[in-house]
Amino acid sequence: MARSRKIVFFFPSFASTEATAPLGILAVSTPLERAGYQICLVDSTITPDFQKRVLEEVKDALCLAVSLVTGPMIRETVAIARAVKEWKPDFPVVLGGWHPSLLPQQTLEAACVDYVVRGQGEDAMLELVQHLSSGSAPDLIAGIGFKRDGRIIFTPERALRPIVEMPPKAYHLADFDAYERSCGRRWAMYTSSLACPFNCAYCTNGGVYGRKWNALPPEQFVEETVDLSRRYELEMIWVVDDNFLVDLDRARGIAEGLVRENSHYTWSIQATTNLVARLSLEDMRLLRRAGLRQVCQGVDSGSPTILKAMNKDFQDFESIYESAARCLEAGIRPSFNIIFAFPGEGPKERRETVEFMLDVCRKFPGAEFWTNIFTPYPGSPIFKRTAEIGIEPPTTLEGWADFFPRYTELPWLKGEDHKRLQDTREYLRLAFNRIPIAADTRSPIIRLAQKAISFPARWRLDHDAYRFPVDIWLNNKLKKRIPKGKPAVDAKRLARTPAEAAAC
Numbered sequence: 196m197a198r199s200r201k202i203v204f205f206f207p208s209f210a211s212t213e214a215t216a217p218l219g220i221l222a223v224s225t226p227l228e229r230a231g232y233q234i235c236l237v238d239s240t241i242t243p244d245f246q247k248r249v250l251e252e253v254k255d256a257l258c259l260a261v262s263l264v265t266g267p268m269i270r271e272t273v274a275i276a277r278a279v280k281e282w283k284p285d286f287p288v289v290l291g292g293w294h295p296s297l298l299p300q301q302t303l304e305a306a307c308v309d310y311v312v313r314g315q316g317e318d319a320m321l322e323l324v325q326h327l328s329s330g331s332a333p334d335l336i337a338g339i340g341f342k343r344d345g346r347i348i349f350t351p352e353r354a355l356r357p358i359v360e361m362p363p364k365a366y367h368l369a370d371f372d373a374y375e376r377s378c379g380r381r382w383a384m385y386t387s388s389l390a391c392p393f394n395c396a397y398c399t400n401g402g403v404y405g406r407k408w409n410a411l412p413p414e415q416f417v418e419e420t421v422d423l424s425r426r427y428e429l430e431m432i433w434v435v436d437d438n439f440l441v442d443l444d445r446a447r448g449i450a451e452g453l454v455r456e457n458s459h460y461t462w463s464i465q466a467t468t469n470l471v472a473r474l475s476l477e478d479m480r481l482l483r484r485a486g487l488r489q490v491c492q493g494v495d496s497g498s499p500t501i502l503k504a505m506n507k508d509f510q511d512f513e514s515i516y517e518s519a520a521r522c523l524e525a526g527i528r529p530s531f532n533i534i535f536a537f538p539g540e541g542p543k544e545r546r547e548t549v550e551f552m553l554d555v556c557r558k559f560p561g562a563e564f565w566t567n568i569f570t571p572y573p574g575s576p577i578f579k580r581t582a583e584i585g586i587e588p589p590t591t592l593e594g595w596a597d598f599f600p601r602y603t604e605l606p607w608l609k610g611e612d613h614k615r616l617q618d619t620r621e622y623l624r625l626a627f628n629r630i631p632i633a634a635d636t637r638s639p640i641i642r643l644a645q646k647a648i649s650f651p652a653r654w655r656l657d658h659d660a661y662r663f664p665v666d667i668w669l670n671n672k673l674k675k676r677i678p679k680g681k682p683a684v685d686a687k688r689l690a691r692t693p694a695e696a697a698a699c
Contacts, residue, residue: 198328201256202227205249206238207263207271214240214378216369218386218435219262219292223312223320224365230321232257234368239271241373249275250282257327258287260320265294265572269596276307287327291316294595297402297574299340303347305592311340314403317361319353357409358389363419371427382431385420387411387449391437393467394576395493396506397534400437402574408441413448417456424460431488432462440470447478450485463489463530471522471529472514479525487527492518494531494564497551498544501537506576512551519559529559533566534600535616536608538577538584540569546659549619553656556627563627566620567600568608618661625652625670644673 204224206217217238224234235252239245253259259279261272276288291312295302299311310333312319319338326333333341338353366383375381388410391400411419420432440446464487471490474482494515496502502510515531522529533548540548552564571578571586581588585606589595604613626649651666 199255199257200231200328201233201235201252202324203235203237203249203252203256203259205245205259205261205272205275206236206240207261207268207275208239209264209266209268214238214374215383215433216366216371216374217262218364218384219316220260221364221366221368222361223260223262223291223316224368225362226317226321227324228365229362230325232324234365236368238370241370241377245271246275246278250278253279253282253286257324258289260289260291262292263290263294264292265297265595266599267596269294269592273305273307273593273596276305280307289320289323291320293399293403294573297399297572298592298595299349300347301590302592303340303342308592309342313338313340313349314353315355315361318356355389355404358386359409359411359415366423366427369427371429380431381427381429382433383423383427383429384433384435385423386435387416388436388439388441391467392441393438393509394506395495396504396577397495397537397569397572397575398437399572399574401576404437408438410436410442410445413445413452416449417452417458420460420462421453421456421458424458429460432460434462434464436465438466438470439464440466440474443470443473443478446474447481450478450481450487453485454481458486461486461488463487463491465491465493467510468492468494468514468518468531469509469511471518474521476521476524479521479527483526489528489530490518490522491530491532495534496537496540496544497533497548498540501540501544501548504539505534505537515555516558519555519562523559523561529562531555531562531564533564534569535566535620536603536605537569538580538607545616545619549623549656549659552623553626553653560627564623566623568603568616569605570598570600570603572598615661618664618667619656621664621667622652622655622661625649625666626656648673 204220206220220236228234235256237245237249237252242248249259259276261276263269263272272290279286279288287309288307289310289312290302290308295311296313299313302308302311310323312323319336322336323333323339326336333339334350337351340347340349342348369383371381371383388408390404390406390408391398392406392408394401394406423429424432471492494510495505495507502508519529533552535545535548555562556564571581571588608616648666648670655661
């Protein structure tokens with residue numbers, strides 16, 4: 196009897212309001228489809244009763260595959276894998292993505308996991324599926340792990356392929372209508388380069404892609420993104436390269452190509468501030484004409500001491516101010532990321548960071564900051580020092596589900612200290628209108644309410660005074676009474692019923 200050629204991919208929710216197609220699954224799906232396999236994608240973010248849907252789809256499938264990163268995605272992953280194993284204990288379950296790549300041994304120790312794919316999965320997943328189809332031994336498939344007779348076995352590492360050799364992603368598998376209904380806008384992620392030449396202590400990138408940056412040529416970027424935006428009527432593309440601006444000539448070539456093509460989508464990028472500061476105002480204006488609207492930069496701290504501890508000696512504060520000024524003059528929003536509670540950060544260093552953020556936002560009103568709490572991710576350089584800094588990493592796959600940078604508690608950040616930092620982060624958002632309290636902020640009343648709340652928030656930040664946070668309470672009350680700008684990511688709120696969901 197011929198074995199099924201259907202692969203069920205499950206993509207668990209990341210607990211985010213920014214829903215769009217999962218790049219990792221789209222990447223590994225192209226070689227599978229070319230080899231004649233049928234792909235069924237179940238994304239819990241947009242699929243009502245996703246567990247029931249997965250259990251229905253696997254009945255005539257070859258295997259279940261899940262792509263995930265460290266954090267909340269693990270909770271749904273384990274629940275789905277266990278449900279499948281309860282239905283059929285010998286049904287193959289494959290895990291891939293960042294977390295299984297960085298902690299393959301611990302991932303395979305979970306009873307509900309049979310295989311892991313490490314690193315780039317395009318070739319390894321195809322070979323693994325062919326093994327499942329034929330019944331051949333998996334020992335010669337580079338870059339995987341599996342179980343045999345109660346033992347965990349790993350094959351040799353698979354050499355990384357440059358991005359220019361990788362097949363295009365299977366965007367046709369994505370239900371962009373459902374994603375738009377879920378998060379309120381029509382957008383997609385796109386990757387044009389791999390790796391980053393820098394070695395920041397908190398970053399996991401080097402653990403998967405190393406430090407050798409490689410990229411697509413400008414003409415391929417232009418052709419693929421213009422086609423993607425027109426084919427699926429996308430309003431925005433988030434270029435998720437870890438450091439888009441390593442090659443400035445490539446960036447200029449991309450911008451010139453998009454202008455020539457008269458592209459209509461907007462896009463955002465990520466880059467280190469020292470590279471953003473190398474762009475001239477003319478460069479910035481060219482990128483703006485090409486549709487660039489946001490540059491996300493990992494500033495990470497306002498304390499020189501902490502930046503040194505993060506191995507960010509390449510970053511200086513003058514570059515940050517130059518970047519903010521030049522971006523805004525060109526009509527591009529500079530967006531800065533901050534990591535609070537990095538090891539070694541005390542009240543003095545935290546205060547330096549808050550004052551730095553206040554100074555930037557006051558000098559450059561269009562700039563924005565996004566804050567997180569330090570999270571020691573596997574694969575990052577600092578993860579090797581967990582015992583030294585007093586952190587006990589989880590010992591099971593499930594234990595990593597609570598590793599999330601929005602609310603992480605640490606040995607040096609607990610109880611009242613943790614609450615105080617969370618209040619500080621909330622006031623930073625309130626002070627500069629980073630928490631919209633209404634769908635339509637054009638209303639004079641809503642704008643007045645937002646502004647009224649921002650004044651006491653700024654006073655608190657200036658004076659480092661966070662007791663009796665009645666303004667946070669008031670803002671939360673207003674948000675409950677006034678419609679939000681876009682719906683929360685909740686499949687139950689989608690227009691389509693489970694019966695109407697697209698069948699695989």
